[in-house]
Amino acid sequence: MRMSKDVNQGRRKFVKTSAAVAAGGTILSSFPITSFGVGTQSELRVGLVGCGGRGTGAASEALKTSKSVKLVALGETFEDRLSGAYSQLKSTFGNQVEVPDSNKFIGFDAYQKVIEKCDVVILATPPPFRPQHFEAAVKADKHVFIEKPLFVDIPGYHKVMETNELAKQKKLNVAVGLQLRFETGYQQMVEKINNGAIGDITSLNVYYNVGAPKIHPRQPGQTEMNYQVRNWRYFTWLWGGQLAGQAIHQIDVINWLMNDYPVTVNGLGGRQVFSGPNQGNTYDHHYAEFEYANKIKLHVQCRNIDNNWNKNGFHIQGTTGYADDKSRIYDPSGTIVWRYRDRDETIGSSQRCQSNFINSVLENKPLNQVEYGAKSTLATIMGRMAIHSGQVITIDQALASTKSILPKEFHWDAEMPDMPGADGNYEIPMPGKTEVL
Missing domain, CATH: 3.40.50.720 (NAD(P)-binding Rossmann-like Domain)
Known part of the structure; x- marks a missing residue:
C-alpha cells in the first residue's frame, strides 16, 4: 500500500x-x-x-x-x-x-x-x-x-x-x-531489539485493560456542556476514545520500536457494560488490528470495565525470542536472557x-x-474510526477527512454534537452505519 x-x-x-x-x-x-x-x-x-x-x-x-x-x-x-x-x-x-x-x-x-x-x-x-x-x-x-x-x-x-x-x-x-x-529500561530494550536480540519482529500486542472512569452525576441546572466536560472520559468528542486516552502510551512505544506508523487498521468494539445517560456514548471495550507498511501487525485490546482481569503493557514477538513491558527479553523457551535491573524508583x-x-x-x-506525538495520536484516532464504522481505515483516507466531531463553539450553552434523546440516552456509534470520514 x-x-x-x-x-x-x-x-x-x-x-x-x-x-x-x-x-x-x-x-x-x-x-x-x-x-x-x-x-x-x-x-x-x-x-x-x-x-x-x-x-x-x-x-x-x-x-x-x-x-x-x-x-x-x-x-x-x-x-x-x-x-x-x-x-x-x-x-x-x-x-x-x-x-x-x-x-x-x-x-x-x-x-x-x-x-x-x-x-x-x-x-x-x-x-x-x-x-x-x-x-x-x-x-x-x-x-x-x-x-x-x-x-x-x-x-x-x-x-x-x-x-x-x-x-x-x-x-x-x-x-x-x-x-x-524516557523509561530507561525501554530505551535499552528497544536498542537491543533493534540490534537483533529477538531476531526479526513477527507480531506486536498492546494491552490497556482497566476499570471504568469515575461518573459525576448530573446536577440540577447543569448545562449539557458542563455535564459532558465533567464526565469527559464518557464522551468521544472529549476523550477521543480509549485508544487515544490511554493505550496511546503503549502504541507510541511500538511506533518508536518500529520507526514507523501504521498505514491501515480495522477493529471492533462496543458497550457491553456501559449503559444509560451517565456513561455517555463511549465504548467500554475495543480491539484494533493495525498494519505497518512492512505488513507486520499490531494487535491492541482495551477495556474500561470494573472487576475484570487487568493488564497494561505490551508483548513483542520475534523469530528468536520475545520482549515484554517489564523490560525483559526471553529466548524461545521462555527463559529470561536480559532484563533491565538498574531501576531508579525516585x-x-x-x-x-x-x-x-x-x-x-x-x-x-x-x-x-x-512529530511522533501527533503521528501516534493519529494512529489511535484511525483505530477509533475503524472500530466505530466497522470499516478498514487507511492512512490516506484518514488524512483526507475533514469531518470534525467537536462543537462549533466552546461555551457553557453551546450546541453539542452529542445530545441525549427523549429517553435521556445518547446515540451510540453503530458499525456498518456510523460514518467517520
Whole structure:
C-alpha cells in the first residue's frame, strides 16, 4: 500500500526525532533529580492550563526540575479543580508557586489569559481543546508542554501539524507527554531489539485493560456542556476514545520500536457494560488490528470495565525470542536472557520527560517532539474510526477527512454534537452505519 506524502515525510522525521529523544532520555537517566536545572536562565515563569490530576502532576514535575521554575498562572473551566491544584502545589512548593488571585482564571478563555502571564505553558485540558490552545501559545511565542493525546479528530491533527511548523520557525521548544520514551529500561530494550536480540519482529500486542472512569452525576441546572466536560472520559468528542486516552502510551512505544506508523487498521468494539445517560456514548471495550507498511501487525485490546482481569503493557514477538513491558527479553523457551535491573524508583519517566523539557528551555537547547506525538495520536484516532464504522481505515483516507466531531463553539450553552434523546440516552456509534470520514 502506498503511503501519503505526508506520512512518508513523517516517517523520515520520526527516525531523526526518536533517536534524539532516546539519547536525551539516556543522558537524563544518569543524573539525580538535584542535577536538573543547571541552565543560565534565572527564572522561568510557567502557566498551567487544565488543573486536573495530570495537569497538577505536570506542574509539580516542572517545579521539581529547578528552583528557577515559578508557577505564575492557572487556568481551568471549573473553580474547584483550580483551587485544589493551587492548594496542593502551594503546600508542596511554597515560594515557587506565586499565583495571586488575579492570575487564577476560570472559563473557556482562561488559556488566553494564562498564556499572557508566562514564558512556558503546560496544556493539560481534555484533548479537543489542545489544537486551539497550542496555536494560541505558539502565536504568543511561548514554549509548550502539550499533553497526550494531541487531538481527537483529523482536523485537529492538521491544526497541530500546521501550528508546529510555526513553532519550529520561531524556534520554540515543544514537548509531548508520552513519557514512556524516557523509561530507561525501554530505551535499552528497544536498542537491543533493534540490534537483533529477538531476531526479526513477527507480531506486536498492546494491552490497556482497566476499570471504568469515575461518573459525576448530573446536577440540577447543569448545562449539557458542563455535564459532558465533567464526565469527559464518557464522551468521544472529549476523550477521543480509549485508544487515544490511554493505550496511546503503549502504541507510541511500538511506533518508536518500529520507526514507523501504521498505514491501515480495522477493529471492533462496543458497550457491553456501559449503559444509560451517565456513561455517555463511549465504548467500554475495543480491539484494533493495525498494519505497518512492512505488513507486520499490531494487535491492541482495551477495556474500561470494573472487576475484570487487568493488564497494561505490551508483548513483542520475534523469530528468536520475545520482549515484554517489564523490560525483559526471553529466548524461545521462555527463559529470561536480559532484563533491565538498574531501576531508579525516585525518578520516574514522567519526571524525566518534564525535566527534559524544562531544561531544554533553561539551557536554550532546541527540542520538538510534536512529530511522533501527533503521528501516534493519529494512529489511535484511525483505530477509533475503524472500530466505530466497522470499516478498514487507511492512512490516506484518514488524512483526507475533514469531518470534525467537536462543537462549533466552546461555551457553557453551546450546541453539542452529542445530545441525549427523549429517553435521556445518547446515540451510540453503530458499525456498518456510523460514518467517520
